[in-house]
Amino acid sequence: MKKRLFLLSFTLLIMLTSLTGCWSKSELDELAIATGLGLDKTENGYKFTVQIINPAEVAAKTISTRTAVTTYTSEGRSLFEALRGLTDKAPRKVYLSHIRKVVFGEELARDGISETLDFLTRDHEFRTDFHIAVAKGMEAHDLLTILTPMEKIPANKMYFSMQTSSEYWAPSLIMKIQQLISTILEDGKEPVISGVYNVGDVERGSNLSNVEDVGAPTDVRVDSLGVFKGDQLIGWMDQLQSTSYNYIMGNVKNTAEYFECKDKEGSITLEVMEAKSDKSVTIKDGEPQFNINVAVEGNIADVECNIDLMKMETIKRLEKHFSEQLTNLFNDTVSDVQGDFQSDIFGLGDLIHRTKPKYWRTIKEGWEEQFPEVAVTVEATVKINRTGTISNPYEFEKEE
Numbered sequence: 001m002k003k004r005l006f007l008l009s010f011t012l013l014i015m016l017t018s019l020t021g022c023w024s025k026s027e028l029d030e031l032a033i034a035t036g037l038g039l040d041k042t043e044n045g046y047k048f049t050v051q052i053i054n055p056a057e058v059a060a061k062t063i064s065t066r067t068a069v070t071t072y073t074s075e076g077r078s079l080f081e082a083l084r085g086l087t088d089k090a091p092r093k094v095y096l097s098h099i100r101k102v103v104f105g106e107e108l109a110r111d112g113i114s115e116t117l118d119f120l121t122r123d124h125e126f127r128t129d130f131h132i133a134v135a136k137g138m139e140a141h142d143l144l145t146i147l148t149p150m151e152k153i154p155a156n157k158m159y160f161s162m163q164t165s166s167e168y169w170a171p172s173l174i175m176k177i178q179q180l181i182s183t184i185l186e187d188g189k190e191p192v193i194s195g196v197y198n199v200g201d202v203e204r205g206s207n208l209s210n211v212e213d214v215g216a217p218t219d220v221r222v223d224s225l226g227v228f229k230g231d232q233l234i235g236w237m238d239q240l241q242s243t244s245y246n247y248i249m250g251n252v253k254n255t256a257e258y259f260e261c262k263d264k265e266g267s268i269t270l271e272v273m274e275a276k277s278d279k280s281v282t283i284k285d286g287e288p289q290f291n292i293n294v295a296v297e298g299n300i301a302d303v304e305c306n307i308d309l310m311k312m313e314t315i316k317r318l319e320k321h322f323s324e325q326l327t328n329l330f331n332d333t334v335s336d337v338q339g340d341f342q343s344d345i346f347g348l349g350d351l352i353h354r355t356k357p358k359y360w361r362t363i364k365e366g367w368e369e370q371f372p373e374v375a376v377t378v379e380a381t382v383k384i385n386r387t388g389t390i391s392n393p394y395e396f397e398k399e400e
Helices: 002-018 055-059 079-088 106-111 114-122 140-144 154-168 177-185 239-248 312-341 348-355 357-373
Strands: 031-041 046-053 069-076 093-095 101-105 131-135 192-199 219-229 232-237 255-260 267-284 287-303 375-386
Touching: 031 106, 031 140, 031 154, 046 079, 046 140, 069 079, 069 140, 079 093, 079 114, 101 106, 101 140, 101 154, 106 131, 106 232, 114 177, 131 140, 131 154, 140 192, 154 192, 154 219, 192 232, 219 239, 219 312, 232 239, 232 312, 239 267, 239 287, 239 312, 255 287, 255 312, 267 348, 267 375, 287 312, 287 348, 312 357, 312 375, 348 357
Parallel strands: 031 093, 031 101, 101 131, 131 192, 287 375
Antiparallel strands: 031 046, 046 069, 192 219, 219 232, 255 267, 267 287
């Protein structure tokens, strides 16, 4: 009995010492919750900008003259020093675990982001589910000061805009930190990051009047991809090139494709419902040759042509026409990337690495110089599944 009592007392003592309670707790009213983070390069180090939520304004049911967020900026020789420098500006300790968006200024991105990635992964407060973007042609600080309509919290607006755009529009791409680091470290593949920029006057965009108008004079857009080589931004693809990249990589979930009719009078818009990409490589005379097949399925969404959609040969003709147009676009994009950027963002080297490892070991060291010269052929095939709830366009006149 005494032995059982001793064991029970000993067990309880161990449990009491291990259950120390909320020793590291922080009260909510003692924290400044950051939802957006902007990182810029300065002459002596870094500029650290945080977008802080004003809880009272976010939860308010009535309109006030105060904004839902406040931005604070600090500079330091290192990112952590800049973060700690916020303590003499922000009224509370900045809490980083709810960051939704991290934006690199373009100058910082062109200089290299490896140091910033080290900070973002090393600090224990950061989660890994935030989106990463580059402020196209501007500082991240200026982007985070813009107030946006509909979404009271601008960082949330950028987060949801990128999420929606990646699902229903093709030029953007969601990039998270683990994926970015993995791509940078991977052999034979270079990263791309979505660009975010403002349309309108930055100074006016930071005023509450920007969200009081029906059409906000200043807004934030997401419609292009930045091309990297290693950890450095080297240039931007335009909207068409960004869309082509996502098709080639199999990232397109749903989008719209506009095609001119054969006679150039009118147009047809295809709602893309599915797109798949298949890459293969063969070695011929010691040189790699790549074939990329992009299979697109969609529905007719809008017709402004004088065509008869009731005929099967019309559908077949449209499928062929659409396939040719996309094939030309995709091949032009690959040629532009090889010539202008010379960065293997398509992961062709990684494809060799995975499928022909012995051959990869012989060309690995010179792949960066070899990539611009390799033969790449892209072929698109389009299949039309449905023509909509009506058959022919209202203005269709049957030809005699």
